[in-house]
Amino acid sequence: MAVSFLSSLTSRRPFLYFVLPVAGVYVVWLSYMQFTGQWGLFNDNWFMSLTMIFGSFIAGISSEGGGAIAYPVMTLVFNITPEVARNFSLAIQSIGMTAATLWIIAKRIxxxxxxxxxxxxxxxxxxxxxxxxxxxxxxxxYAKMMFVSFWLSFGIALFVINHVRKRDTRQQLPRLSACQKSELVLVGVLGGVLSAIFGNGIDICTFSFVTMKYGLSEKVATPTSVVLMTSNAVVGSLMHGFLIADMQPEAINYWLVCIPFVVLGAPLGANLLDKINRLSIAVMLYAIIIAQFIAALFIIRPAGSLMMVSVLTFCAGIIIFFFLTSLHREEVV
Incomplete structure (x- = not known):
């Protein structure tokens, strides 16, 4: 896979749209690390580099951005505060998912x-x-459990319509009314709010809506959601870095040790995305969602009001997603 990925860089379009910007990132990163003597950061923060090697690949190949891996791993496994995890997730996706977006554009996915x-x-x-x-x-x-509970309900709904109902899919949305266009805007607003809380969300939120209600194929919805998450990550990280100015030193250190890996990992995922079928994409998404939920149960061990909120979030998700699928079935009929 890596060989075919690298060999495909020889055409003019990938060179102009992808290779030059990525080379620029490496030059700036290497220069900064060398002149400021920051190489020692890898000694203390290597676990984040390892996490994002996997996370960046998932970001490129699925509608779950790199933050969907970084946020739960950081908060659940390494006990890093949600604020640091969120800021890091936005910052690292502004690099990795931008690279994936450039690859998607270059290869005309x-x-x-x-x-x-x-x-x-x-x-x-x-x-x-x-x-x-x-x-x-x-x-x-509450942020952690609501995050994993809501997307567990989506995973179940997507599994049912793909493997039980065996839904029909389309490659583009039908002609939309003004009301339907407004719905897409509002879902985008909700997804943006989720991105602000968790460091990702607009990708999976909008992906779930267009696949459930309109039957849009995962092969089209996924790269589109990658581009959407890129825009949210860039805006969010700029706000935390310069407007609110609350980008923590820990988040910056994690960011520095992950840049060289995500700038290639996410495009590698995007490259594979164009070569596999939509059900394979869906299966990977199920696995990620289930792993997130199980990890949260074992580490947070929710009880009382937290467990109740988690159950209610899951039930609300089931109702929402199956309602959307019923709308798609009515449209098909």
């Missing part, structure tokens, strides 16, 4: 433009508003 533009516009409002007014109000433990 299919995108759904209506979905991209409408949800992208809503997502920008959502991530800005969520960063300023929503994220500071969400308790850490």
């Amino acid at each position: 299919s995108l759904e433009r209506t979905y991209l533009l409408l949800s992208g516009a809503g997502g920008l409002f959502g991530v800005v508003g969520g960063t300023l007014w929503v994220a500071p109000l969400v308790p850490a433990a």
Whole structure:
């Protein structure tokens, strides 16, 4: 896979759209690390480099951005605060998923433009508003369990419609009414708010909507969601870095030791995305969602009100996602 990936870089378009920007990132990163003597960061933070080698690949190949790996691993396994995990997730995705987006553009991988533009516009409002007014109000433990519980319900719903109902899929959205376009914008706003809280969310949120309601194929919805998460990550990381100025030193250190891995890992995932079928993409998504949920149960051990919130979140997700699938079935009939 890596050999075919590298050999495909020889054409003009990948060179202009991908190789030059990635080479620029390496030059800047190497220069900074050398002149500031930061190589010792790898001694203390190597576990994040290892995490994001895997996480960046998942970011490129699925609708779960790299933050979907980084956030739960950091908060659940390494007991890093949700605020640091969120800021790191946004910052590292602004590098890795931008590289994946450049690869998607260079290789002309299919995108759904209506979905991209409408949800992208809503997502920008959502991530800005969520960063300023929503994220500071969400308790850490509740944020973790709501995150994994909601997406567990989506994983179950996606499995049912793919393997039980055997849904029909389409390569692009149908002609949308003004009301349906507004829905896509609002889902983008919600996804942007989730990105502001967890460091990712617009990708899986909008992906779930267009695949459930409209039957959009995972092979088209996934790269489109990657591009959407890129926009949220760039805006979110800039806000935390310069506007709010609360980017923690720990998040910056984690970011520095992961840059050289994600800038190639995410495009590798995007490259494979164009070569596998949609059900293989879905199976990988099920595995990630289930692993996140099981890890949260063992590490957080929710009880009382936290368990109740988790159950209610899961049930709400089931209702929402199966309602969306019923809308798609009515449209097909």
